[in-house]
Amino acid sequence: MCQDGAVATRTQRSPRRTEALSRERIVEAAVELLDTTGESGLTFRVLTERLATGPGAIYHHVANKGELLTVATDEIVAAALAVEPLASSPQDRIRAVALGLFDAIDAHPWVATQLSDSGWQATTPRILESIGRQVGALGVPEDDWFITTTVLMQYILGAAAQNAANARHVGPDANRAELLGAMAAEWAELDPGDYPFTRAVVGQMRDHDDREQFLAGIDLVLAGITALHLTGRQAAVHREP
Amino acid sequence: MCQDGAVATRTQRSPRRTEALSRERIVEAAVELLDTTGESGLTFRVLTERLATGPGAIYHHVANKGELLTVATDEIVAAALAVEPLASSPQDRIRAVALGLFDAIDAHPWVATQLSDSGWQATTPRILESIGRQVGALGVPEDDWFITTTVLMQYILGAAAQNAANARHVGPDANRAELLGAMAAEWAELDPGDYPFTRAVVGQMRDHDDREQFLAGIDLVLAGITALHLTGRQAAVHREP
DNA sequence: ACCTGAACACCGTTCAAGT
DNA sequence: ACCTGAACACCGTTCAAGT
Numbered sequence: 463m464c465q466d467g468a469v470a471t472r473t474q475r476s477p478r479r480t481e482a483l484s485r486e487r488i489v490e491a492a493v494e495l496l497d498t499t500g501e502s503g504l505t506f507r508v509l510t511e512r513l514a515t516g517p518g519a520i521y522h523h524v525a526n527k528g529e530l531l532t533v534a535t536d537e538i539v540a541a542a543l544a545v546e547p548l549a550s551s552p553q554d555r556i557r558a559v560a561l562g563l564f565d566a567i568d569a570h571p572w573v574a575t576q577l578s579d580s581g582w583q584a585t586t587p588r589i590l591e592s593i594g595r596q597v598g599a600l601g602v603p604e605d606d607w608f609i610t611t612t613v614l615m616q617y618i619l620g621a622a623a624q625n626a627a628n629a630r631h632v633g634p635d636a637n638r639a640e641l642l643g644a645m646a647a648e649w650a651e652l653d654p655g656d657y658p659f660t661r662a663v664v665g666q667m668r669d670h671d672d673r674e675q676f677l678a679g680i681d682l683v684l685a686g687i688t689a690l691h692l693t694g695r696q697a698a699v700h701r702e703p
Numbered sequence: 704m705c706q707d708g709a710v711a712t713r714t715q716r717s718p719r720r721t722e723a724l725s726r727e728r729i730v731e732a733a734v735e736l737l738d739t740t741g742e743s744g745l746t747f748r749v750l751t752e753r754l755a756t757g758p759g760a761i762y763h764h765v766a767n768k769g770e771l772l773t774v775a776t777d778e779i780v781a782a783a784l785a786v787e788p789l790a791s792s793p794q795d796r797i798r799a800v801a802l803g804l805f806d807a808i809d810a811h812p813w814v815a816t817q818l819s820d821s822g823w824q825a826t827t828p829r830i831l832e833s834i835g836r837q838v839g840a841l842g843v844p845e846d847d848w849f850i851t852t853t854v855l856m857q858y859i860l861g862a863a864a865q866n867a868a869n870a871r872h873v874g875p876d877a878n879r880a881e882l883l884g885a886m887a888a889e890w891a892e893l894d895p896g897d898y899p900f901t902r903a904v905v906g907q908m909r910d911h912d913d914r915e916q917f918l919a920g921i922d923l924v925l926a927g928i929t930a931l932h933l934t935g936r937q938a939a940v941h942r943e944p
Numbered sequence: 945a946c947c948t949g950a951a952c953a954c955c956g957t958t959c960a961a962g963t
Numbered sequence: 964a965c966c967t968g969a970a971c972a973c974c975g976t977t978c979a980a981g982t
Binding site: 574575578579580581582583587590591594595598604605607608609610611612613616617618619620621623624625627628630631645649652656657658659660662663666667670675678679681682683684685686687688689690 | 815816819820821822823824828831832835836838839845846848849850851852853854857858859860861862864865866868869871872886890893897898899900901903904907908911916919920922923924925926927928929930931
């Protein structure tokens, strides 16, 4: 979908050897299956065959399919966040962390569904921590840490999920331009009376670049943080009484 | 739902029998099932029983389970967006639309998963259109319409999805304070060396109000829009070279 | 302790047959 | 055209039995 998803892949693949079954090997096989065949491709039957065992053996190391998915997701996210951003400004470090997550989810679209379904559980603290530190470094007052970081995280996951869904709908092989073209064609056929705005932005949607768009969104949120939490007063946006 | 209106014309012993099977009745039953028993509760077996037919009859009106979910989701979203916001400022109308979606997704948590998985397809244009009109009214230049509206939509769906996931994890009956308390307790047990930020915001997370938090996020994005797209210059946020 | 593999309950979907 | 319901292929999970 996006560019080269150069996310650290495991190199060593042990051939036929009857390496002892372990939690790690199971999760590794699950991730590989998810990446290559999608969410519906992860099956205890296939997993069993891949690992040359029976289902009972897998259940001896993992509680159930849900835990397997949770652990697999956590592993991907942890790897994506493990890269310490070197940029000098907190803003740029936030951009780096955000992009790292975006690319990881783009490379492993099934992670998006899993993260969306987990709420505040599981891997959420990892993400919160990584972004939150930069929010602190930004100079946001401590009382605003939680809202600020949460908004960033929710935008990142929302945008990444949407992007991943697009990628999932066409499969890893398909052409990006074709996909956008097909969608643009659909939008162009919407009733002009009901969808004037959508039709007006068809061109922008057809031509947009996912990563660029995502970064523009991050910049927008950062600008909002600056306006609302880094100046002395509650500027810019005001509500009706 | 309950057809209590027509009485004397026909003596019906069996509860709801008779009424002709239709796409509408099927979708209606599916929504009810999803709302009361969750995503895993929607089954062709149960649906079949509820509607007093065989599976074949349902497949005569609906292509498959996926279509059923898509249509059900579209119905909920359409209903949520049907309420025309009366607020006088575009900002307040955006808040109204956003809150309408948030509440709808909160009431029907399964909608979140469905929307996250749909990408730019299906009901996306509805949401884009509704928010986009207000973005236009805001005075955002046409070239920025797509990014601006997209960011708003992605934040809304991301936040609503996270909220829905939390709700889903405890069930409709459970106590909200208990849930947050339990999560706060979990966070408080994280390694202080690895999670200093997360531990620092435990209190804020325990005490936060979901809707208030969501609206604060909308305000933050609106402030970003104001800063980046409603002033003459590219202010506030600047990148490193 | 770790693994095997048949078996169980359940799922979405199909289809020949009825009206 | 619309519906019936048995049947099919497949799923996650269990468990008595083996080593």
